[in-house]
Amino acid sequence: MLIREIETFLEEDWGWTEGLIESLSGVRTKAVILVNEKGVVAGVEEAKAIFEYLGVDVRVLKEDGSDVAKGDVVIELEGDSAGILKGERVALNILGRMSGIATTTKKCVDMLASSKIKVSCTRKTTPGFRKFEKKAVRIGGGYPHRFSLSDAVLIKDNHLKLMNIEDAVNIAKRVAGPMMKVEVEVESCEECLRAVNAGADVIMFDNMNIEEIRRCIDMLKQKGLRGKVLLEASGNLTPENIRQYAELDLDFVSVGYIIHSSGFLDFSLEIIR
Amino acid sequence: MLIREIETFLEEDWGWTEGLIESLSGVRTKAVILVNEKGVVAGVEEAKAIFEYLGVDVRVLKEDGSDVAKGDVVIELEGDSAGILKGERVALNILGRMSGIATTTKKCVDMLASSKIKVSCTRKTTPGFRKFEKKAVRIGGGYPHRFSLSDAVLIKDNHLKLMNIEDAVNIAKRVAGPMMKVEVEVESCEECLRAVNAGADVIMFDNMNIEEIRRCIDMLKQKGLRGKVLLEASGNLTPENIRQYAELDLDFVSVGYIIHSSGFLDFSLEIIR
C-alpha cells in the first residue's frame, strides 16, 4: 500500500482538522481490533500500513486469508492514543469492506470445491477502490478476471451489435497480441462455435441456463474443440445458486455478486488501555 | 462532479489503453441505460458528467431520487460508439452503488414515515468513495451525519476510556466553538444525564435496547431536559428492525447498514444503434 493511498483515505476521513482527537493525544494506549462475526479476514496488510504511518506499533494475530470467529482479536495496537484514534475508522472500513468480499468469495469457492471450477469477479466494483476489492477476492480464494480494459480483450454483446463475431475476434487478436487473451461473450451454441472457430481463447456463456451451457460443452467435445478454449459461465450467480454449476465442465465462473453485493464484515476497535 | 474525479475513475477502469474499444470508434451510436430492478435511482448526475466528458450527448429520463421499476430507461445516450463504450462500466458502477444505497435508505425512511425521526448514515463507508455514498443517502431521503472528523465532535466510548464525560464535553465544546455541535455516545441513563448536564447538543443512545432508550427519554422529560438536546439511536439498525424505533421520541437514528450493507442496484447499458 503506497503512502499516497493511505494519505488519501485519511484525508477523506479527517477533513481539515482532527478535532477532538488532537486533545486526546499524549496518552500511551493499547487497543485491539476485534471481529464481531464469522468470516475470512482481508485488509490486514492495509490496516497495518495505516497504523504504522501514524506511528503506532502493530502486532498482527490473524493474517490476510485467515478464517475468523466472532470475538477473535485480529490486530493488537500500542502507541499514542491520538494515533490509534486517527487511524481507527479508515482501518475498520478497509477491513470491513475487504473482509466482507473475501468472506463471500470463500463461500462461493467452497460451493464449487468438488469441481475444478475457479471463481472470479468482474469489473463491477466501487469506483476508486477496485484494487482493494480485487485483492480481497484473491484473498478469499478467487481470481480477479480483468482489472481494466487493458488486461485482456473481452468481446461483449454490445460490441457484437457493431460488428460480427469473426471480425471482432480478428480485430481483437490484433489488439491483444501474443501476451493477452481474447474472450467472447456468447448467448447460444451457434455463437459459441463461431467464436471458437474464429480463434477465441476463452468463451463466456453469458446468462445462459445450465442446460444450454451443457449442450454447448457437449457440442465442443463432439467436435474435438473443448481443449482449445477455456470456458466461463457468467450472469447473476450468487452463493445460493452457484452449486449447480459444479457439475459442468467449466474452467471458471465469474460472480459480480462477490464484490457488488457483499456487505462489510463487522469489526470494532477497543481501547484496553 | 469535478473533472479530476471523472478522470480518476476512468483511468482505473481503462488501464493504459482502451484496447478493443478504440477499434470500435467512428460509429454514430444510440444507447440506453436501463434499470433491471425496482428502486430509487442515484448517480444520474455523475453518469451524465462522465458521458459528457467523453463527448456523448445525454438525455436524462429519470432524475436522481426517482422511483424506478424494472425495465425503466434512466438515460438515453447518443454519440461515437467508442465514447459510449469507454464510459459504460464506470457510469454503471456509480449508478449501481449509489442507487443501491438510495434504495436501502428510502426503505428505512419509509419504515419511520409515521414518526418525525430522521434517518442518517455513519462514517462506515468505502474509502475514497464516501462523498458519493453520503450523497446517495441524501438522495434516498436520509441525512449524512458527520462527513469527517472535522464536521462535528462526537465523543465515543473509546474517548471515554481516556477521560470522563464532563471533561470530554468541556474540551469538545472548546474544540467545536459556536458553529459545530457536540454529541456524546451514552450507554445508560446515568451517562445520558451527565452528558446533557455537561452541555452536549446531541445524545446518541449507543447499542441500547428500546426499553432502555425509552427510560432515558422519560427521565429527560421528567427533568425538563428533553428540549435541550437532540436524541439519536444507533447500533445495528437494519430495514428489518428499524420500525420499532418509530414509537420513540427520537430526533434521528443512524444506520450504518444503508451504506455498508447495500448491494448495487442492477443497471445495464444497451446499444440500440
Added chain:
Amino acid sequence: MLIREIETFLEEDWGWTEGLIESLSGVRTKAVILVNEKGVVAGVEEAKAIFEYLGVDVRVLKEDGSDVAKGDVVIELEGDSAGILKGERVALNILGRMSGIATTTKKCVDMLASSKIKVSCTRKTTPGFRKFEKKAVRIGGGYPHRFSLSDAVLIKDNHLKLMNIEDAVNIAKRVAGPMMKVEVEVESCEECLRAVNAGADVIMFDNMNIEEIRRCIDMLKQKGLRGKVLLEASGNLTPENIRQYAELDLDFVSVGYIIHSSGFLDFSLEIIR
C-alpha cells in the same frame, strides 16, 4: 501534516533542482529559528514536520500558542547543512504566516477578554492554505467558523435575493439535518425576528452598527427568544474597533481581518555551526 503537503510546499520552493544547496551538503550543522518581534507563535508543528522529513533533528523550545518576545529561539535544528537550508524558506514562511494570524487573533481575543464573546474567522483565506490559516486562528484563541460550504449552512444576503427568509431557512434546515447548524445573515431587527421564528440556530448581524445590534438583542430578550439562538456580529471588525462589541450580549464575532489582513510575523534561521 501529511507528507504530500510537505512535498507540495518544498517542490514549489525548490523548483527542479536545489542548486547551490546541494554543493553545501555534507556538513553537520546546528541552527536556530529566532523570532524577531513580539507575538504568538504558530506553525511550529508544521516546521518540525518539514525538517524531520529532510532528516534534520528538531528541538522545539516554544510550542504552538506560546507568547514570544523578540530574540526568542523557537526551534533548534541539527543535521546536514543541506537539509537545514532546503527546509529554511518553507518553514519560515509557514511560521511567519501562521504566527502573524495567531498574533492578530490573540489581540482581538484580548480585547474581548472582559466579555464571553468568542472571536472567529471567515472563509476569506488564501486559496490552498485555508487549513493552516484556520488552524492558526485556533492557536491564537479564536474559532474557525465554517471551513467550507459543507460544514454549516449560512444564508447570506445574496441568497435572500433569490428567496425569502422563511423559505430559505426551511430549505436550509432540510439540507443541514440534525448535525449541522443553520445561520442567517440579517440587516435589521425585523429580519432578525423572522429568521429566529423560522428556526435559525444562529443569527449574524451583518454590517449593523452597535446601536442597531443592541436594539435587536433587546427585542429578542423581550420576546423571550434570546436563549433560542446564538448571536454573531460581523462586518469590518478590526483589532482597533473590536473592543466596543464587548458590552453587547453576543456569543461571538467574526473577524475576516485576522486572516485577510495579518502580515507575517518575522522569523529568521541562523546557522550557529
Added chain:
Amino acid sequence: MLIREIETFLEEDWGWTEGLIESLSGVRTKAVILVNEKGVVAGVEEAKAIFEYLGVDVRVLKEDGSDVAKGDVVIELEGDSAGILKGERVALNILGRMSGIATTTKKCVDMLASSKIKVSCTRKTTPGFRKFEKKAVRIGGGYPHRFSLSDAVLIKDNHLKLMNIEDAVNIAKRVAGPMMKVEVEVESCEECLRAVNAGADVIMFDNMNIEEIRRCIDMLKQKGLRGKVLLEASGNLTPENIRQYAELDLDFVSVGYIIHSSGFLDFSLEIIR
C-alpha cells in the same frame, strides 16, 4: 490558470457538498463584482477562469493592472445562480489577495518613480500560492526576483558561514552555468568588493543603511566596477521608508513587505438579478 488549480481551490471551499447552494440552482442570474476601496486590480484573469469553469458568462470591465476606485464594477456575471454562488468566495479571495499585493507593489513603484530603481519581491510567500503572489507583483509593476531555488543562485549569509565568498562564488558559477545569474548578499564594503572581484553578477546590500550602501557604490565607481554588476538593496523596506532609496545608484530593491504584509483588497459580489 490550469483546470487542476481551479479544482483544487473550489474543492477546498466547497467541502464534500455544496449544501444550500444546490437548492438555489436553476435561476438565471446577473451579478457584479465590485471593489470597495481604491487600488490596483489583479486576479481578474483567474476569477474569469473560475466562473467560466462553472459555466457562467463573464464580462471583464477592469483588466488586470487597472487602477480602480471604490464602487467600480470589475466583472459582470450572468448564468445559473448556483454557478455564481459556487465560484463567489474563491474568486473574491483570489481577487482580494492578488489585488492587495498589486496595490502595495504599485505604491512602492510610485515612490521610486523618480529613479530607475526597480521593485522586486522575495520568496517570502504563502506556501502553495506563490505563483499567484509573484504574478500580482508583476501586475503591480514590480519584478518577481527568484521564483524558486532553481532560478538563480543567491549566496546568503548562512551559506557564508559554511564557506568563504570566493569559494562560494566559484561553486555558484559552476552550478549556475551561462544562463543563470549569481548574486551575493553582502554586509560591508569589503564583502562587496570581494564578491564583485570573485565574479558575482548581482550584489545584494543586506540590511545595510543608506550611508553604508552609498559608500559601497562610491567605492565600486572609484574602482571602475559599477558597470560590472547589478546592485540590489534589501532588508525591511516598506512603502513608508522606501523613498529614501531613490537617490541611490541602485538597480533594484527587494521588498518582502509587498507580499508578506499586504492585506486583501476588499471586493464583493452582488446579485442584481
Added chain:
Amino acid sequence: MLIREIETFLEEDWGWTEGLIESLSGVRTKAVILVNEKGVVAGVEEAKAIFEYLGVDVRVLKEDGSDVAKGDVVIELEGDSAGILKGERVALNILGRMSGIATTTKKCVDMLASSKIKVSCTRKTTPGFRKFEKKAVRIGGGYPHRFSLSDAVLIKDNHLKLMNIEDAVNIAKRVAGPMMKVEVEVESCEECLRAVNAGADVIMFDNMNIEEIRRCIDMLKQKGLRGKVLLEASGNLTPENIRQYAELDLDFVSVGYIIHSSGFLDFSLEIIR
C-alpha cells in the same frame, strides 16, 4: 489523452509563468508542424489534444501511423499566437519521442515481414512515459508485451534463483488465473522442456543464439509440443541483427531497443502567419 496528462506536461514546460509568450498573445496566427526526416509519425492524437486544450484549431494532415518524408506537413494550426507558442515544445517533444519509437519499430517489423513473427517491446521505458512509448510501438506495427507486473506473469532468471522452474510455474499459474498468461525465460533446451511440461503458456529464449533456439524448437516439434506454447526470442535484438530471426519458427521477438535506444524524430513548428 486525459486533461491531467496534458496539464502535467505543460506545467513542466512552462514553469510558473509563460514569460515572454504572454506578451505575444492577441495575434491570430497560422502555423504548421513539419517533419524534418523520413519516418513513421506517432503522437498526432496527443499533439492535437494539447493544442485543442489551448484553444487552437487543429487540422491533421498525417494520421498516427502514416509514413512521412522530410518536409511533410503533419499538422496545421490556427489560433492565438500565445496558444500556439505555449503548446509548441510539449507537442514537438511528444511527436519526436513517439515518432522516433514508431519509426524504429516499423524498421524491425519490416525486417521480419517475410515471416509471421511479431515484434514487441519490453518494460525498458522512460519512467512516467511508458503509456505513450508502448502506444508508439503499437502505431509502428509492434506489440506492447506486458505493460506492468500485473498484466501477465513472467518468470525471469532472478526468480529462478529463488525457486525451481516447476514450483515457479505452479505458483505463477495460481497467481495468473484463467485470464492471464504465464511465460518463462529459459536459457537452454532442458529448461525449455521443463517449462513447457510444467504448463507455461509462453517460452522466452533469453539471450540464446540462433542455433540454440533452433535446436529447442526442433526438440519441441519432435515431442509434439510446439503447438502448446508460444515462443519468443529476446536479448539485444536491434534493427541490424533482427533479420536473422526471420527463418526461425517463433511467434514473436521482444526488442527493448525500439524504446530504449530510439532517438527523437525531428519535427519543427513554423509560424506562417
Added chain:
Amino acid sequence: MLIREIETFLEEDWGWTEGLIESLSGVRTKAVILVNEKGVVAGVEEAKAIFEYLGVDVRVLKEDGSDVAKGDVVIELEGDSAGILKGERVALNILGRMSGIATTTKKCVDMLASSKIKVSCTRKTTPGFRKFEKKAVRIGGGYPHRFSLSDAVLIKDNHLKLMNIEDAVNIAKRVAGPMMKVEVEVESCEECLRAVNAGADVIMFDNMNIEEIRRCIDMLKQKGLRGKVLLEASGNLTPENIRQYAELDLDFVSVGYIIHSSGFLDFSLEIIR
C-alpha cells in the same frame, strides 16, 4: 527525489498488483546492479531512494558521475527478495536513461576540452521526465540551459515573425527583470548586431555554419562588443561534429542530441543470494 515521484514510477511499473513477486517475498536476498558497457553513471541517487523506500539496504559503489567499465558493480543490495524485485525495473530504467544521457554529455564535453566552451542541453526532453534528464546532463559535465519558459527569456525565430528584434528585446527585458537573462536566436551577423545593440545578454547562433559564426564573432570584437554578451551556438550538434566548434570564441553550445538521441546505458540486476 520526493516520495511522490518514487511512488508514481513504481505504480506505473507494478499496475494494481505485484503478481508473482509477492509470492517470492520472505527470502533475505543479496543482489548487485552491474553496468554492461563503458560510460558515465547517473541515477544512482534515485535508484538508492527507490530501494530504500522499499526497505532494502543499499551500498553505493559508484557515485553519480563516476566513469564505469563493463562489469562494474554500481550498487549492492540486501533485503527481502520482494523488495529487490519490485524496485528492479524502475531503478534500472532510471539508471539506464540517466546514464545514457550523462555518457553522451561527457563525450561532447571531452570533445571541447581544449576550449572553454561549455555544453548545454535544450528543452527537447521526454515529457514528465525533464528534471531527471537535465540532472543527468549536469552529472555528465554539461549545463541545463533553461528548464522551463520561466527561467530565462529566449527570443526565437517564431517570435521574430510576430515582432522585430528591438521590440522583442525591449519587451523581453521588461519580462525578465534584473534576475533573468534575455537571449536572442539570430541567423545572420546583421541580426546579431541588432540584438546586441538592443541589449540582449546572450546571443544564440541558430543553425549557422562555422564560417558565419566566426564572422559574427569577429564583427563583435571589432566593434568592442564581444565582452558585452555571452555567445552560444546551436543547431544539430552531435558528438561527431561538435569538435569543430572548439576553435571558435564561444561561451557555450547547446546540444539537443545529448537528451533526445541518447539510448539507455545497459545495466542489469543480479541476485547473488
